[in-house]
Amino acid sequence: MRRMSVRALPLLVLPAARATPWTAFLAAAGVGLAIVAVPAVFRVELTVEDLVGLLRAAAVCGALGLAFLLDDPAARTIATVPTPRPLRYAARAGVILPAAAAWWALVLTITGHGALLPLGGVTVEAAALGAVALAVGAVRLRSGDNGGIVAAPAVLVLVVAASRIPPHLALYVPPGDERWAAAHHRWAALLAAAVLVSVWAAVEPVRARSSMMTEID
Template sequence: MTVTTRALLTPVLRTLPWRALAAGGAAGLLLAGIPRLLSGAPDPWLGLLALRGAALALALGLAFLLDDPARHITSAVPVRRPLRVGLRVALAAPWAALCWTAALFLVPEEVRPPVGALTLEAVATAVFALSAAALVVRRSTVTEPGVAVSAWLLSTAAAAFLLLPDGWALLVTPDDPRWTDTHERWAMLLTVALVVGSRACVEPLRTGLRFRPF
């Protein structure tokens, strides 16, 4: 760890949107705990739905990770954007991993869907949220993209559930013959989101064209 990185850890940690992150984590854990709260035999479909809801809630919290009201001040410091964004992600990642692990254990084992496949969905959804926030930061002067990104993520999730044709379905049950093919698509989407997000974190060479009056 470089001297610059160590010097930035405490300031970045203090400026993280902990309220939004905590709200997303709490909502995710609440959703994951629903199968245990209901009386009667656990329902596998409900367990799957609860974990997908938890993954979406966690991603909604992460959508606020790049919110920085002091963005236009910190952009002038001699530390490039990839490092600033990378530190935020690195500090939030253990929290997100802990919340997701707790959500998995909250769902009763007998109705818990395949952990690896659901974790892939959760990671892809989170990376989508972070990549969208990075794109907004790169393409605009917005200091708090979280609200817009979370609204976009909710609408995208609804579209994936309601509008995608059967051949492109992303939300299927484990007993569906399309389960493996679906998660191959999830893996491809995760790769695309990682590439787009990484590219969005690179500071543009020019902030815009300046025209001189004649």
């Protein structure tokens, strides 16, 4: 009866789906969809640069929603179960990532103009922002229950910082710009770094930082 393994992961997926706090994600994803859907519904003529701008805004919304998806009000109660935290996170990821991917596919579909848009590059940007949101959330969860309250502002800070970076290191570059490929190498590096941080954050046990403790007891 005992011995959890990766084969038992499917057992966790359904409860993980129910335990996931979807509200923030659904709200943010809805805003992201609206951002690309409104011009499409009203048949507004947009340039490729405008469309990429809309996709980027939708990606930020998606990342803000993802920031809250690792939050777990039962974290303290299940802190010492034998199922390792990486496996618990994997079960969450098994629910979150397909949902996020489906949402992003819908965003791209609504935006249309697939042949004209650099969808691969914009998708790497969206994936990197989402990964950063999850990574910051996971790091925060090492010492608390709510990762989203830190991860969501962190995403906004990243976006603002990315738009202020000197041109030769720019992350947000217009489509067709000669720096496009280099910028997306940087986005890919950010994505890889965020994934590595997420994996590191899943390791246990961890020390609680004094700033996270309301009191010693």
